[in-house]
Amino acid sequence: MSASNQPADATQVARGSGIATFMGLPHTRDISGVDAAIVGIPSDTGGTPGSRSAPRVLRDVSSLLRPVHAHHNIAPGAHLRVVDYGDVPVIPGALLDTYAEMERVLAPFHAAGVVPIGIGGDHSVTLGELRAAARHHGPVALLQFDAHTDTYDEYYGGKIRYNSGTMFRRGVEEGVIDAQHSMMVGLRGTVYSTHDYQDARDLGFSTRTMDDIVELGLPQIVQDIRACVADRPLFLTFDVDSLDPSVAPGTGTLECGGLTMREAQTILRKLAGLHVVGCDVVEVNPPLDPTRTTAAAGATLVFEFLALLALARRGNDVARQPN
Numbered sequence: 001m002s003a004s005n006q007p008a009d010a011t012q013v014a015r016g017s018g019i020a021t022f023m024g025l026p027h028t029r030d031i032s033g034v035d036a037a038i039v040g041i042p043s044d045t046g047g048t049p050g051s052r053s054a055p056r057v058l059r060d061v062s063s064l065l066r067p068v069h070a071h072h073n074i075a076p077g078a079h080l081r082v083v084d085y086g087d088v089p090v091i092p093g094a095l096l097d098t099y100a101e102m103e104r105v106l107a108p109f110h111a112a113g114v115v116p117i118g119i120g121g122d123h124s125v126t127l128g129e130l131r132a133a134a135r136h137h138g139p140v141a142l143l144q145f146d147a148h149t150d151t152y153d154e155y156y157g158g159k160i161r162y163n164s165g166t167m168f169r170r171g172v173e174e175g176v177i178d179a180q181h182s183m184m185v186g187l188r189g190t191v192y193s194t195h196d197y198q199d200a201r202d203l204g205f206s207t208r209t210m211d212d213i214v215e216l217g218l219p220q221i222v223q224d225i226r227a228c229v230a231d232r233p234l235f236l237t238f239d240v241d242s243l244d245p246s247v248a249p250g251t252g253t254l255e256c257g258g259l260t261m262r263e264a265q266t267i268l269r270k271l272a273g274l275h276v277v278g279c280d281v282v283e284v285n286p287p288l289d290p291t292r293t294t295a296a297a298g299a300t301l302v303f304e305f306l307a308l309l310a311l312a313r314r315g316n317d318v319a320r321q322p323n
Helices: 051-064 095-111 125-137 167-174 196-202 210-216 218-229 261-269 293-320
Strands: 036-041 082-087 115-120 141-145 183-187 206-209 234-239 276-282
Touching (some): 036 095, 036 125, 095 115, 095 125, 095 276, 115 125, 125 167, 125 234, 125 276, 183 218, 196 206, 210 218, 218 261
Parallel strands (some): 115 276, 141 183, 183 206, 234 276
16 A cells, blocks of 8 residues: 555654644545545534534544554554545535535545545535435445434424434435434434434334443444344444533533443444445534544544444455465
């Protein structure tokens, strides 16, 4: 793997020097020959604004990450050609137009076999990513780490049908989500009605609440995820509000009693081998994150995604070797 596509080495180059790309990766719009690309999506739709600034902050914080994943004992840059593509050109206040831009930019990634790793932005951006993925893969399985289902139909008497609380219902309706092979993990907190979780299940989603996680244990949750997703093309979306506020205070819709970072990493690290075609980290809200604790969690999650992709590539390379 070319040294030009390795993360910056902080033993050779001072952290904070140069332009802020994720882990010091090269910035380019050329995705030819690329395996994965970091893509910022600086869009938010209201509620608690601020997550539009997260891509820039996560890139800055990522300079603290080192190139080797100690748990897996793998350097993603040794197996993957990864670049920082920069940001999708969003249109503030015009979410549907932003979706069109996202689809225009990201669909060629999937056609070229490049895995886009999105940095939001609020959770509404994931619908644009799913539309782009589905143009090449068809309906994709969705693994959603989240405190909330995000499957509401509308807000404000029908005036709002596209925002960060409705996009996964829209995704099922549009046929870009294969709900029968999709799961929500980490649901908890107060809800709007007694049937909120059942509404998500009625759309086809499997759900695992925090109560389920406590009762069943992480190994069973991992087993359930793998059985649900099976071999389907998978989009992995991680809303940082799935983490407990003690871990990720800098987000707009805090819910107490969530995952620890260790629990989230334990689950993710057991998902090697799933057919991941796209992923994102969303809802980091820098104005609410003065110590950058939440941004550090978000950047670490992106690195976990890179490790999963590297493990898959290493496994494929071994499988192709002659006996």
